[in-house]
Amino acid sequence: MQMNDSQRIPASKEKVWAALNDPEVLKKCIPGCQSLEMSSPTEMTATVVFKVGPVKATFGGKVTLSDLDPPNSYRISGEGSGGVAGFAKGGASVGLEAESSDITILHYAVDAQIGGKLAQLGGRLIDSTAKKLAGEFFTSFAAVVGGSAGAAAADAGSKSWISKLTGT
């Protein structure tokens, strides 16, 4: 599964960068994240509840930051196992572009692989679920980083009611 998109965030590039490296922010924004702990500046362990179609499972795994080029870009990748539900691995290359001093465009390219029951049952739902989760992440992220202006911007800029219904 691959997905490329961008998000407009009402905050400075430096502020966005700092937030992208802040486990507390990430924990708040990753949908279903129950814990996220830093074991080194570039490594974290996470527990995330993930739901695709009829399968819901708690994934335990490692999150790694690499290719760091502050404050411009990094790659965040993870690998986790959900026991009988299967496994997931993947990552995102994230790049920041300053549109103005207080507006940043965040570009992301996500690639992910899933296996096990998740893939068997949820296969047809993976793409729409991934887009939905990414949407949720950036809505929260914009809200946390940009404050209320960010929340409004992310909401207005993201989706029509019909695409929310269809998950596309």
Add this chain to the structure above:
Amino acid sequence: MNDMTPTREQREAKLEGMGCKRKRVEDIRFTQGRGNYVDDVKLPGMLHGDFVRSPHAHARVKSINSEEALKVPGVLAVITAETLKTVNLAWMPTLAGDVQMVLADGKVLFQNQEVAFVVATDRYAADDGINKVVVEYEALPPLMDPFKAMDPDAPVLREDLAGKTSGAHGPRKHHNHIFEWVVGDKDLTDAAFRNAEVSIKEMISYHRTHPSPLETCQCVCSFDKIKGELSIWGTFQAPHVIRTVVALIAKIPEHKIHVIAPDIGGGFGNKVGAYPGYICAAVASIVTGKPVKWVEDRIENLTATSFARDYHMTTEIAATKEGKVTGLRVHVLADHGAFDACADPSKWPAGFFNIVTGSYDFPTAHLSVDGVYTNKAPGGVAYRCSFRVTEAAYCIERGMDILAQKLGMDPAELRLKNFIKAEQFPYHSALGWEYDSGDYHTAMRKMMEAVDYAGLRKEQVEKRAAFKRGETREIMGLGVSFFTEIVGAGPSKNCDILGIAMFDSCEIRMHPTGAGIARVGSKSQGQGHETTWAQIIATEIGIPADDIMVEEGNTDTAPYGLGTYGSRSTPVAGAAIAMAARKIKAKAQMIAAYKLEVHEGDLEWDIDGFRVKGLPEKSMSMKDICWAAYNSVAPGMEPGLEAVSYYDPPNMTYPFGAYICVMNIDVDTGVYKVRRFYALDDCGTRINPMIIEGQVHGGLTEAFAIAMGQEIRYDDEGNVVTGSFMDFFIPTAVETPHWETDFTVTPSPHHPIGAKGVGESPNVGGVPAFSNAVNDAFSFLGSTHIQMPHDFWRNWRAAKNLGVFAA
């Protein structure tokens, strides 16, 4: 005058013997919810087992930790390969001469492979336990494409076979190679192609699918520690074979193993093999001393117990300009998955695929099959067909259509030109079979007349012209299929399973009042044996079918049989039934002669008893003979009236049929409409025409499913992406077309009642009819061959690739 003596017609009708549309006796219990299936077996103290399965297609198993699972209330044991090693059962033999892991031993080789078996007081607790078993995997690159299996750098799948340069069927060419099977005359065939005026070559794939019976595979194992006896209730198409396999691998004396196959909700080949669930349930029962039940769920059935097909057939036909075939050359790449668990007679690694010359008089042919391992589920069972016969029929029937297209000849005409002629039977095929009987021209012409073939072709020409003028977006296809099956495995000279010849058996015991019981070595999974077997006996010995009880599936009472699959029941067990009945009749004649005080030779058979030749009023009914058998047999004769027959067939039987599918396809949506489907079957003598019709309807529906969408598909990572009925196509009444059935009768000359078997013919002949219809529809747009399955999306894509959307 008030003569109540029944007429001959009334006596005959009362028997409900062969040829009668007798209603199925088993349906009385099935339609009232009173069937008795494995899951209905509930024993006191029974435990439930369920599997931890691998999410990976290919991985090393680093560790299995059951500690937390054992803390779950109700969980009693977690069995792993290490546990099984203590009883030497971590691996089991397959029917194809390979070995298969019962539970993952160091590695997993396909997604959903069995890794650990959790035993608990109920199914829910077992499921909770499964969630707590922690398995650490190290993922390895999966090998999903059979065409890459023998690449030099392909990953090694079967480490247990390292260094083994030969397997059960000869030399291995590569670490992922299983066998090579070669038949036919290579030099002669190569020469035919060198001299050919016309030839075709096409890679024709028959995709991976699954028999998917509605009742999944399941068993209950109960070990009695005091008696040292193991009882197994299971969904077994071949219960005696299971008993022997258990005796061989578990080292329990065979007389202390009781295998019972109760009512079975469909088999279609899925329930022939031995699966890890059976072994684990048996071991768990031996360990705990309690009965253990194992029941597959739907995903497990579709993804772990044996699949069907996955044959990739490079097909070449040589012919003259006039359309006379001169040679056939086929190479098959056979994807068997992680273990070779093909359910074929032991000496036949590719089953009877050498029936691939079909209904045509090929002077020469050459066939080679390479079996390979991939990271897919093991198997290769005969899904509603004799061993690899559907693959062969699809291969040749597509090939003939492709040849017709190249020659610019009508596909029906090409077939008529090349059929084996009625006077050529018994016919020796270029690949080694002796076809017993057939009349192909008559069957084909009857089909063509019944559907007005010429009229349909005329309509197609008009429709194509209209399409080209832009007046319609619908295209029309005619799918002709003429198949010859090879069923009734089989003669002991070339067929065995694990060394046991593939005979079948029947024991008939007549009771004093003229009723009786017949125990048979076959095992119905829905075929209606209780009805049809009694009809054979009724005609043979003149006792009404209603007075004969048929019992199957209990290895303690039934004579040893090789089970029901590959359309072998009527050709083999059906023959044993007739032969046992004839033994009964022979003794009955002696009893009647004694009672009527005449010589045996002075008696003649008359519907339901014997009468004295020339003195029709002096007679004795079979019912009265049964009574006499228990009180007044001739001096020196043993009382009683029973017989056993073990029947070793002298040859296979060769049912055939002519099918046609008329289909319209909307090129803009890919949506097809089956306008008409006509199926003419010749299965020799017809025992129960209503059951035959039902069999044909069922087989055609499965053929429709397979050709038009049903598929086990994997993604590149080895995930099964069609693992539930959301994605795996099972047609309902909504999708299923209307079926027209017809028949001709060409009895088998070597079978006691001339019957050939029919249950699988419609699947064998149906798939090419559907696929040929789709391909025929697209052919005028320049297409030669479109691979199955032909679902809406693929039809739309085919249309797109042919440029029909160009402005």
